Amino acid sequence: MTTVVIRGGRVLRPDMTVDRADVLVDGETGTIRAVGDVPAGDEVLDATEGLVMPGLVNAHTHAAMTLLRGYADDKPLDRWLREDIWPTEAALEPADVRAGTDLAMAEMIRSGTTAFGDMYFYMNEVAEAVEAAGLKARIAHGIVTVGKDASAAQDDLEEGLYIAKSHDGTADGRVRTAFAPHSLTTVSEEQLAAFVPKARAAGVPLHFHANETRDEVDPIVAERDERPLAYADSLDMLSQGDFLAHGVHLDETEMGLLADRGTSVVHCPASNMKLASGMAPVQRLLDAGVGVALGTDGAASNNDLDVFDEMRDAAMIGKLAAGDPAAVAAETVVRMATEGGNRALGFDGGRIEEGAAADVVVVDFDAPRMTPVHDYVSHLAYAATGSDVRHTLVDGRVLLRDRKLTTLDLDAVRERAASRAADLVDRAG
Numbered sequence: 001m002t003t004v005v006i007r008g009g010r011v012l013r014p015d016m017t018v019d020r021a022d023v024l025v026d027g028e029t030g031t032i033r034a035v036g037d038v039p040a041g042d043e044v045l046d047a048t049e050g051l052v053m054p055g056l057v058n059a060h061t062h063a064a065m066t067l068l069r070g071y072a073d074d075k076p077l078d079r080w081l082r083e084d085i086w087p088t089e090a091a092l093e094p095a096d097v098r099a100g101t102d103l104a105m106a107e108m109i110r111s112g113t114t115a116f117g118d119m120y121f122y123m124n125e126v127a128e129a130v131e132a133a134g135l136k137a138r139i140a141h142g143i144v145t146v147g148k149d150a151s152a153a154q155d156d157l158e159e160g161l162y163i164a165k166s167h168d169g170t171a172d173g174r175v176r177t178a179f180a181p182h183s184l185t186t187v188s189e190e191q192l193a194a195f196v197p198k199a200r201a202a203g204v205p206l207h208f209h210a211n212e213t214r215d216e217v218d219p220i221v222a223e224r225d226e227r228p229l230a231y232a233d234s235l236d237m238l239s240q241g242d243f244l245a246h247g248v249h250l251d252e253t254e255m256g257l258l259a260d261r262g263t264s265v266v267h268c269p270a271s272n273m274k275l276a277s278g279m280a281p282v283q284r285l286l287d288a289g290v291g292v293a294l295g296t297d298g299a300a301s302n303n304d305l306d307v308f309d310e311m312r313d314a315a316m317i318g319k320l321a322a323g324d325p326a327a328v329a330a331e332t333v334v335r336m337a338t339e340g341g342n343r344a345l346g347f348d349g350g351r352i353e354e355g356a357a358a359d360v361v362v363v364d365f366d367a368p369r370m371t372p373v374h375d376y377v378s379h380l381a382y383a384a385t386g387s388d389v390r391h392t393l394v395d396g397r398v399l400l401r402d403r404k405l406t407t408l409d410l411d412a413v414r415e416r417a418a419s420r421a422a423d424l425v426d427r428a429g
């Protein structure tokens with residue numbers, strides 16, 4: 001099965017117009033071969049009453065945190081991490097991470113996500129899981145050295161570098177890597193100064209949390225008398241290809257720095273609202289020329305991995321933050337979830353056109369919630385949910401056909417995740 005024709009639907013073009021067209025994708029080359037009147041393929045996917053659009057990108061998550069979905073809610077970030085999340089994560093075993101990542105990928109494929117940016121632990125398991133499920137991911141071991149002795153800290157930094165070096169470009173290029181100090185406050189200046197050059201030498205980008213809450217920004221400013229991103233820049237942590245999560249509390253100089261350096265921001269609106277972190281200045285970032293992508297963050301602070309939800313949240317909170325209903329418009333959030341995400345993660349998806357990567361989803365427009373259709377892009381941003389996704393393809397390979405997963409056994413995945421989650425909580429006491 002090398003070619004697939006997606007027939008009978010409408011197509012979202014790169015200029016955000018929609019017209020009736022079929023799409024031929026090539027599973028051998030992983031690209032879109034033709035859009036319009038296309039020749040027959042080896043397999044046909046029905047797209048009647050559907051819209052063919054680029055796959056969505058979840059550019060910042062901690063996939064295996066699905067195991068902690070609903071475990072602890074309604075607390076401030078710092079207390080939530082210290083009292084609930086970190087103690088439980090300390091009891092994680094590799095098989096937990098595999099089970100949680102498989103569950104996350106089942107959810108993501110079913111809701112139209114074709115690539116994700118992951119930062120977590122036991123990333124050898126994650127690389128294997130991504131390879132088997134058929135998704136694309138830029139993965140990184142999340143490094144936290146605060147509170148560790150010198151030797152444990154060194155091991156953690158080395159693990160981050162080892163993961164970045166050993167998996168980049170595997171799974172036919174579907175798995176890429178990053179070097180990921182968890183944040184500017186959880187890894188020391190000396191450690192960053194020693195290891196960022198090693199990541200640069202390995203040719204992998206940086207992925208880290210930054211400027212998420214005031215409680216994180218204020219101590220850096222008080223201690224160093226400079227903004228967090230000026231500090232990051234002094235350590236060579238802002239370059240083309242790097243991406244940081246959140247960017248909620250940024251001043252004008254920091255936005256200018258991000259634009260100058262070509263570093264993307266992954267906006268995580270649901271997580272920012274749930275943890276009351278604040279409202280990221282998304283329209284101002286876009287106006288400054290910063291690349292903005294969307295992320296769900298981990299399932300424990302969201303609590304789902306549905307990028308359609310994230311588009312709607314981004315549009316809503318973006319307007320509120322700007323005090324302007326014209327800010328962060330429908331077309332803008334659709335671009336953030338597609339082109340913006342691919343740019344942040346360094347993948348060549350995000351466009352339905354000949355020669356582009358065949359990361360494609362078909363969204364049903366026949367639900368009552370989606371009727372009538374005055375404007376397809378409006379529905380993608382404001383009305384659709386992940387459950388409207390009918391087909392998902394990555395590199396031309398069908399991962400979801402008529403709402404049924406082809407590479408993951410959903411019942412087995414759910415059962416294993418539920419049982420590992422129960423064991424994990426027991427072990428953590």
Ligand SMILES: [Zn+2]
Binds near residue numbers: 061297
């Ligand atoms: Zn995060």
